[in-house]
Amino acid sequence: MAATMKDVARRAGVSIYTISKYINGGTLKEKNRIAVENAIRELGYRPNTIAQSLRTSYSRTIGVLVPTFHSAYNLAAITAIEETLEKFGYGALISDCGGDPAAEEGKLDFLLRKTVDGIILIPAGRTAPHIAKAVRRNVPVVLLDRLPEGLECDAVLSDNRDAVKAAVQSLIALGHKNIALIAGPEDAFTARERLYGYMEALRGAGVPLVKDFVRHTNGTMEEGFRAMMDLWLLPERPSAVVAAENELTTGVFLAVTKRRIFVPDELSVVGFDTQAVSELVRPTLHSVVQPVEKLAQTAAKLVLRRVGGDLNGYPRVSITPSEWKIGESVGRCLVVPAATRMSGTGRFPRV
Amino acid sequence: MAATMKDVARRAGVSIYTISKYINGGTLKEKNRIAVENAIRELGYRPNTIAQSLRTSYSRTIGVLVPTFHSAYNLAAITAIEETLEKFGYGALISDCGGDPAAEEGKLDFLLRKTVDGIILIPAGRTAPHIAKAVRRNVPVVLLDRLPEGLECDAVLSDNRDAVKAAVQSLIALGHKNIALIAGPEDAFTARERLYGYMEALRGAGVPLVKDFVRHTNGTMEEGFRAMMDLWLLPERPSAVVAAENELTTGVFLAVTKRRIFVPDELSVVGFDTQAVSELVRPTLHSVVQPVEKLAQTAAKLVLRRVGGDLNGYPRVSITPSEWKIGESVGRCLVVPAATRMSGTGRFPRV
DNA sequence: TTGAAAGCGATACCAA
DNA sequence: TTGGTATCGCTTTCAA
Numbered sequence: 155m156a157a158t159m160k161d162v163a164r165r166a167g168v169s170i171y172t173i174s175k176y177i178n179g180g181t182l183k184e185k186n187r188i189a190v191e192n193a194i195r196e197l198g199y200r201p202n203t204i205a206q207s208l209r210t211s212y213s214r215t216i217g218v219l220v221p222t223f224h225s226a227y228n229l230a231a232i233t234a235i236e237e238t239l240e241k242f243g244y245g246a247l248i249s250d251c252g253g254d255p256a257a258e259e260g261k262l263d264f265l266l267r268k269t270v271d272g273i274i275l276i277p278a279g280r281t282a283p284h285i286a287k288a289v290r291r292n293v294p295v296v297l298l299d300r301l302p303e304g305l306e307c308d309a310v311l312s313d314n315r316d317a318v319k320a321a322v323q324s325l326i327a328l329g330h331k332n333i334a335l336i337a338g339p340e341d342a343f344t345a346r347e348r349l350y351g352y353m354e355a356l357r358g359a360g361v362p363l364v365k366d367f368v369r370h371t372n373g374t375m376e377e378g379f380r381a382m383m384d385l386w387l388l389p390e391r392p393s394a395v396v397a398a399e400n401e402l403t404t405g406v407f408l409a410v411t412k413r414r415i416f417v418p419d420e421l422s423v424v425g426f427d428t429q430a431v432s433e434l435v436r437p438t439l440h441s442v443v444q445p446v447e448k449l450a451q452t453a454a455k456l457v458l459r460r461v462g463g464d465l466n467g468y469p470r471v472s473i474t475p476s477e478w479k480i481g482e483s484v485g486r487c488l489v490v491p492a493a494t495r496m497s498g499t500g501r502f503p504r505v
Numbered sequence: 506m507a508a509t510m511k512d513v514a515r516r517a518g519v520s521i522y523t524i525s526k527y528i529n530g531g532t533l534k535e536k537n538r539i540a541v542e543n544a545i546r547e548l549g550y551r552p553n554t555i556a557q558s559l560r561t562s563y564s565r566t567i568g569v570l571v572p573t574f575h576s577a578y579n580l581a582a583i584t585a586i587e588e589t590l591e592k593f594g595y596g597a598l599i600s601d602c603g604g605d606p607a608a609e610e611g612k613l614d615f616l617l618r619k620t621v622d623g624i625i626l627i628p629a630g631r632t633a634p635h636i637a638k639a640v641r642r643n644v645p646v647v648l649l650d651r652l653p654e655g656l657e658c659d660a661v662l663s664d665n666r667d668a669v670k671a672a673v674q675s676l677i678a679l680g681h682k683n684i685a686l687i688a689g690p691e692d693a694f695t696a697r698e699r700l701y702g703y704m705e706a707l708r709g710a711g712v713p714l715v716k717d718f719v720r721h722t723n724g725t726m727e728e729g730f731r732a733m734m735d736l737w738l739l740p741e742r743p744s745a746v747v748a749a750e751n752e753l754t755t756g757v758f759l760a761v762t763k764r765r766i767f768v769p770d771e772l773s774v775v776g777f778d779t780q781a782v783s784e785l786v787r788p789t790l791h792s793v794v795q796p797v798e799k800l801a802q803t804a805a806k807l808v809l810r811r812v813g814g815d816l817n818g819y820p821r822v823s824i825t826p827s828e829w830k831i832g833e834s835v836g837r838c839l840v841v842p843a844a845t846r847m848s849g850t851g852r853f854p855r856v
Numbered sequence: 857t858t859g860a861a862a863g864c865g866a867t868a869c870c871a872a
Numbered sequence: 873t874t875g876g877t878a879t880c881g882c883t884t885t886c887a888a
Binding site: 173174 | 882
Binding site for chain 2: 873874875876877879880881882
């Protein structure tokens with residue numbers, strides 16, 4: 155078995171208190187320090203974190219729970235969170251729940267029973283009573299990216315609504331009227347926010363909302379592909395499309411390639427969070443880029459503050475503006491909408 | 506604070522032994538059982554896993570450590586491992602090390618000190634003394650996908666070498682001679698194995714190895730893209746290419762699209778692990794598919810067996826054959842190699 | 857500066 | 873079937 159403090163103490167000829175003190179950075183008498191260091195080295199001693207945690211009820215570990223690993227956004231968030239935590243001497247326990255709120259509850263429980271000191275969570279569902287329960291248990295919880303309804307909790311969000319609103323407004327300014335939105339799951343906070351941004355922009359410009367132009371998907375590449383393929387089969391095609399999620403954007407790109415759609419002449423494309431791909435494809439992708447790293451760092455620092463007992467400004471909801479990756483996939487509208495054609499003066503026969 | 510066993514015992518009017526017994530599935534006298542159940546419910550009692558672990562030195566948790574989350578292969582593995590472990594009442598602590606063996610050592614340590622019962626590990630480096638150390642500490646370690654040099658350890662691998670060998674052989678059978686390989690990092694076990702498979706196939710068919718046709722990359726989409734772009738600039742172009750990793754395949758696809766290369770007429774493409782994309786692109790991708798889920802399950806079950814004390818067949822190295830996703834991206838070689846042209850009979854003037 | 861000892865929240869043995 | 877209690881490995885108070 156592994157050596158314990160007692161073994162080290164015996165070997166060094168001191169009491170276990172002395173070992174503990176050394177481990178925790180206290181100063182010992184020179185002679186004792188040497189003896190302790192030797193004993194530790196010789197026995198290959200390492201403190202047992204479980205015992206430490208039990209004693210201090212403090213694990214220097216933060217639980218990180220995301221709906222799925224199959225998302226570049228979540229992965230970037232995880233990486234940034236880990237990095238930030240590490241800087242402060244904390245570790246991360248990472249978990250996913252397959253997008254299922256029930257599984258999320260189970261995993262949350264698993265993490266809490268591992269006595270993490272706090273939790274950073276990208277919530278899966280529209281509501282989240284189990285998160286409220288955790289909050290009531292006084293475990294510091296910081297939500298990232300999404301805010302379930304009726305939950306009073308620290309949260310770090312980006313301005314989904316405004317980002318999409320701005321994207322659609324700029325398309326309208328370029329003369330587009332037939333603007334499609336390929337949206338994520340209706341249950342997801344971000345997807346709803348983005349949908350609202352889309353609707354607000356249209357309403358603001360007096361452009362009627364065409365039901366067929368809004369596609370709800372589960373956010374995967376496959377469904378993004380399918381949605382774009384379907385949009386192109388509409389009797390009246392969109393002249394612009396906003397793919398409101400990373401994977402959806404890839405799906406749209408694949409569909410555009412397959413259908414040989416000319417971008418941006420036939421179709422303007424605005425993507426989401428397509429850092430890696432956007433410069434490799436031709437034309438380069440115009441897209442909304444959420445500053446995930448920034449958000450993740452904010453969340454990590456906030457949860458550490460809460461763990462440290464600083465409840466300043468609770469519940470703090472921070473909203474970070476999105477950025478833009480300028481690309482060539484967006485252009486002036488060159489397509490005359492069928493509606494215009496049909497409402498012509500009548501001087502020319504309709505084809 | 507949260508309720509402890511003692512609280513429950515007091516409330517139920519029994520000893521803590523009785524509570525412990527109940528928690529661990531023992532049978533109590535009807536009357537006591539009711540009392541205990543009530544007390545537990547009323548206090549919202551949940552056993553403290555830390556204390557359990559300290560006492561039993563047993564956490565029902567397996568550490569899972571991968572080089573990076575930014576890989577569909579690793580993610581699929583993680584998901585399958587989690588699922589399998591869950592079936593057996595185990596949880597997973599998941600971690601990545603950014604492909605850095607030094608960081609891997611740190612994370613391994615972190616996991617071990619969280620007293621995981623065992624570890625499933627996709628090793629990052631070419632050698633791994635720190636893993637050997639863990640093995641010597643009698644912590645069950647099962648390697649997945651890769652086997653560092655000189656490490657005696659349970660491992661679950663796929664037949665990288667044979668898979669690529671078969672791929673290249675079939676390309677040769679279709680008349681290809683100029684076959685390029687876009688390989689992963691030279692340090693990676695799988696990348697080396699695949700390179701060997703490529704070389705064996707060429708040697709077996711008497712096809713000379715052209716140095717320019719072998720591209721070493723870091724395995725990212727960007728480098729796959731770059732490598733394919735470069736290959737197409739060679740004075741003598743390949744007529745077929747094997748992209749020996751998932752992300753590399755995506756990169757190749759992007760390059761092929763950008764350069765407007767006709768697949769398979771101008772270039773046959775064999776990909777790797779491209780489950781999701783391969784059917785969406787046109788032409789559909791021909792690719793080697795490693796049965797990740799199967800491998801991951803095998804690894805999970807093996808580590809649980811080891812945790813259970815069953816050392817049967819140690820060290821067990823299992824090798825699972827790859828599968829194929831048949832696609833349209835591979836065809837007969839239609840390109841006459843320059844070498845042949847130049848060694849023509851001389852009856853026609855060379856252009 | 858250091859030692860002795862209590863206790864964190866569980867498990868499990870020995871008696872009863 | 874149940875209670876009392878030693879114990880897991882550590883932190884930390886109280887005395888020395």
